[in-house]
Amino acid sequence: MRRPIVAGNWKMHGTRADNARLIEALLAGHPDRALAECLVFPPFVYLQDVGRLVRDTPIELGAQNVCAEARGAFTGEVSASMLQDVGCRYVLVGHSERRWIYHEDDQLVARKFAAAQAKSLVPILCVGEHLWDRENGRTEEVVARQLDVVLELCGVGALESGVIAYEPMWAIGTGRTATPEQAQAVHAFIRERIAKRDAKMGESTRVLYGGSVKASNAAELFAQPDVDGGLIGGASLNAEEFLAILAACGLR
Ligand code: PGA
Numbered sequence: 001m002r003r004p005i006v007a008g009n010w011k012m013h014g015t016r017a018d019n020a021r022l023i024e025a026l027l028a029g030h031p032d033r034a035l036a037e038c039l040v041f042p043p044f045v046y047l048q049d050v051g052r053l054v055r056d057t058p059i060e061l062g063a064q065n066v067c068a069e070a071r072g073a074f075t076g077e078v079s080a081s082m083l084q085d086v087g088c089r090y091v092l093v094g095h096s097e098r099r100w101i102y103h104e105d106d107q108l109v110a111r112k113f114a115a116a117q118a119k120s121l122v123p124i125l126c127v128g129e130h131l132w133d134r135e136n137g138r139t140e141e142v143v144a145r146q147l148d149v150v151l152e153l154c155g156v157g158a159l160e161s162g163v164i165a166y167e168p169m170w171a172i173g174t175g176r177t178a179t180p181e182q183a184q185a186v187h188a189f190i191r192e193r194i195a196k197r198d199a200k201m202g203e204s205t206r207v208l209y210g211g212s213v214k215a216s217n218a219a220e221l222f223a224q225p226d227v228d229g230g231l232i233g234g235a236s237l238n239a240e241e242f243l244a245i246l247a248a249c250g251l252r
Helices: 016-028 044-054 080-085 096-101 106-118 131-135 139-154 156-161 180-197 199-204 215-222 239-251
Strands: 005-009 037-041 059-063 090-093 122-127 163-166 207-210 229-232
Touching (some): 005 239, 016 037, 016 044, 016 059, 016 239, 037 090, 044 059, 106 122, 106 139, 106 156, 122 139, 139 180, 156 180, 163 180, 180 207, 180 215, 215 229
Parallel strands (some): 005 037, 005 229, 037 059, 059 090, 090 122, 163 207
């Protein structure tokens, strides 16, 4: 039985006051540990602050990015051990905004995945195709490549403490969500791809969907057999929406 995850990627939004209000409202809404794991990913500078607010609550803390190197002269970077030190349990790697805007390639993303695990953080590996890939029938090819590079470097066993998020780039922040059938097809493909290396891991790995998930479409996406929750951007900044998305896990 795969326990769903609902993760809020706050991206570069919020202030200390906004964050406190958001966490307060989320906690007041009683996020239910039994329904799903509830994670928030604030910007780096707010991790400690938000970490204090969620300590001993059902909300877990994660970071949006991590350096592939362990330490040293890497101005502006943040290491996995630093994230661990301030209370993170999770970290996003390979978010499409990192890949696309900051030119992170598959190799770098795989090294970030490994660096996170070396410090006992759980990496959430984001994969997903551009619209032009989908229109040219290359979705599976792109997703397979992004996944395989990590499996080659880290071994399929690394998924024991790793999560995958399928996020079609054309659906991120666009209001255009993959249909439940489109999401399910790619999730099943990812699971099969992992299962080819290790059947048990294929079955147990959690695969989240991300891309314009909101309260109104979460239930039908989460109802798909291979969708194990969501990575939520815009809608995670609104407590009511985010709690409703979390509650949709109970309808699966
Ligand atoms: P969105 O973002 O929900 O705003 O589309 C999802 C993501 O980028 O993780």
